[in-house]
Each structure stands twice: as structure tokens, then as C-alpha cells.
Amino acid sequence: MERLPSLNAVRSFVAAxxxxxxxxxxxxxxxxxxxxxRMVQALEQELGLQLFNRNxxxxxxxxxxxxxxxxxxxxxxxxxxxxxxxQQAERAQALQLVVNSAFAIRWLMPRLPAFQRKHPNIDxxxxxxxxxxxxxxxxxxxxxxxxxGNWPGISAEALPVxxxxxxxxxxxxxxxxxxxxxxxxxxxxxLTHTASADTSFWAEYFTHYGLAxxxxxxxxxxxxxxxxxxxxxxGMGFALVPLFLFQAELNSGRLVQAINQTFxxxxxxxxxxxxxxAHDHKVRVFKQWLMREAEDCYQQTEAIWQTA
Numbered sequence: 001m002e003r004l005p006s007l008n009a010v011r012s013f014v015a016a017x018x019x020x021x022x023x024x025x026x027x028x029x030x031x032x033x034x035x036x037x038r039m040v041q042a043l044e045q046e047l048g049l050q051l052f053n054r055n056x057x058x059x060x061x062x063x064x065x066x067x068x069x070x071x072x073x074x075x076x077x078x079x080x081x082x083x084x085x086x087q088q089a090e091r092a093q094a095l096q097l098v099v100n101s102a103f104a105i106r107w108l109m110p111r112l113p114a115f116q117r118k119h120p121n122i123d124x125x126x127x128x129x130x131x132x133x134x135x136x137x138x139x140x141x142x143x144x145x146x147x148x149g150n151w152p153g154i155s156a157e158a159l160p161v162x163x164x165x166x167x168x169x170x171x172x173x174x175x176x177x178x179x180x181x182x183x184x185x186x187x188x189x190x191l192t193h194t195a196s197a198d199t200s201f202w203a204e205y206f207t208h209y210g211l212a213x214x215x216x217x218x219x220x221x222x223x224x225x226x227x228x229x230x231x232x233x234x235g236m237g238f239a240l241v242p243l244f245l246f247q248a249e250l251n252s253g254r255l256v257q258a259i260n261q262t263f264x265x266x267x268x269x270x271x272x273x274x275x276x277x278a279h280d281h282k283v284r285v286f287k288q289w290l291m292r293e294a295e296d297c298y299q300q301t302e303a304i305w306q307t308a
């Protein structure tokens with residue numbers, strides 16, 4: 001490609017030519033008058049042509065300058081138009097975020113307005129389940145998943161929240177039952193968050209404490225954590241939940257810890273996306289913000305549970 005002159009020099013020339021003044025051009029470009037003058041001189045030297053007639057503080061375009069101004073000013077307009085179009089197209093494409101309702105309602109939504117204030121040009125569309133994502137699959141889509149991070153073919157980065165689990169129940173149920181250790185939960189009404197007893201939180205919990213898993217085939221099952229927590233608050237039984245999502249209920253007393261023991265699950269929340277989406281500006285910005293928010297939350301909740 002043929003060597004092109006400095007774009008800054010061309011901008012300085014165009015501004016000075018249009019305004020017929022180095023001083024006015026400097027004010028428009030937010031630089032000094034000397035900087036504009038030097039840029040124009042450098043451009044003239046590179047072209048081997050005089051673009052301005054200089055008469056003290058007054059300048060006029062030479063014949064060569066007039067022809068050059070006409071061509072390059074049009075070129076700058078084309079660059080500006082192309083830049084506006086691509087920026088508008090980028091803003092028009094919203095970031096599609098797939099996330100389960102409990103994480104979205106209890107953790108993400110209270111924080112999202114702060115992100116929008118900081119990044120007003122990035123619109124975020126929330127899809128409440130992975131099933132809704134099929135019609136919106138784009139390179140800018142992110143998914144917040146719960147699991148162990150072993151999803152083939154996608155990029156997954158762990159959020160430092162959601163691994164600390166605890167058994168909760170209503171205050172009335174705790175008062176009616178004497179529980180001192182995980183073994184005391186055996187034979188109690190256990191509420192499970194899963195479609196399958198074999199993959200429930202409880203299976204990991206009892207294995208962690210070296211206890212035989214009770215038969216959960218007839219245990220009430222809930223596909224949504226929010227419904228599970230409501231059932232626990234209503235006194236239906238004991239629920240094993242990620243504690244950070246229900247800090248408000250624990251603070252208010254609507255939920256209480258049935259036993260003091262907590263454990264760190266091998267599962268947690270991950271922010272995931274197709275490998276190609278890592279190059280998308282919206283994905284990078286939102287993911288960086290999400291990781292910072294999660295780290296702040298982790299520091300705060302760790303402090304709470306350490307002093308509890």
C-alpha cells in the first residue's frame with residue numbers, strides 16, 4: 001500500500017483550510033497554534049508542495065492547497081461517516097445474557113443499573129433460561145451457568161460466588177427440631193433442588209460429611225431456587241442452598257441456618273461463552289465487570305460468614 005501522510009497532519013490542514021486560521025484550527029482541535037502550524041509544515045514537506053500562502057497572521061490556500069483540501073476533506077467525511085455507522089451498529093446489537101432466575105433476581109439485577117450507568121452504550125438483554133437462547137444465538141451472547149465448569153467447546157470462567165452452601169429452614173421448624181450436626185438431618189424432611197435425586201445438592205452434601213445419602217425419591221423437588229427457598233420459609237422442610245443468594249432472608253430472620261456447618265461445593269457459577277465471542281467488545285467489558293462484582297461480593301460474604 002502506498003505510504004499515506006499522518007492523519008493528524010491531514011486533520012490539522014483541513015481544519016486550518018476550512019477556518020482560514022491556524023489559531024481557530026487549534027481551538028477546534030484542542031491543541032496549540034504552534035502544533036497546528038508544525039503539522040501543516042510537516043505535511044507540506046512530505047508532499048513537496050506549499051499548501052498555504054502565509055502573510056503574517058493571515059493564511060490563504062494555494063491552488064494546490066485548494067485541490068488537496070477538496071479531496072482530503074471529503075475523505076475525512078467518509079471516514080467519520082464509516083466510524084459513526086460501525087459504532088451505531090455495535091450499539092444496536094444488544095448483549096444477550098442467559099441466566100437462571102435466582103441468580104438474576106437476587107444477585108445480578110440489583111447490580112445491573114450500575115453497569116448501565118458506567119456503560120450506557122451497551123444494552124443488556126436478559127434471557128431467563130438457556131431454553132430461550134436458541135433464537136438469539138449470537139457471538140455476543142453470554143451464559144451464566146451453575147455446575148463444575150466442564151462444558152465441552154465453550155469458554156468457562158468461575159465466578160467466586162455460590163460455592164458456600166448451608167442448610168436453611170424456617171425459624172419455627174428449627175425451634176421444633178434439635179439439630180447439631182449433618183447426621184441429624186437424616187430422616188428429616190429434605191427439600192431438593194433438582195429434577196433428579198441422584199444429582200441433588202444433598203448427594204454432594206452427605207458425601208462430603210461421609211454419610212450415606214437418604215432416599216430422596218419422594219422428597220419435594222423444585223427446579224427453581226427461589227421456589228425452594230419459599231418452601232423452606234413456609235416450613236415444608238430443610239433446604240440446602242448457596243448462602244449468598246439468600247442473605248436478605250437470613251438477615252431478616254425469615255430463614256435461619258438449621259445447623260452451623262457449611263461446606264464448599266465443587267459446583268458454582270460460571271460465566272460462559274463461545275470461544276469466538278471473546279473478541280467481542282461487549283463480552284469483554286461485561287465479563288470484566290461481572291468478575292469484579294463477584295470478587296467484591298465474595299469478600300463481603302466471606303467476612304459475614306467468618307463472623308457469624
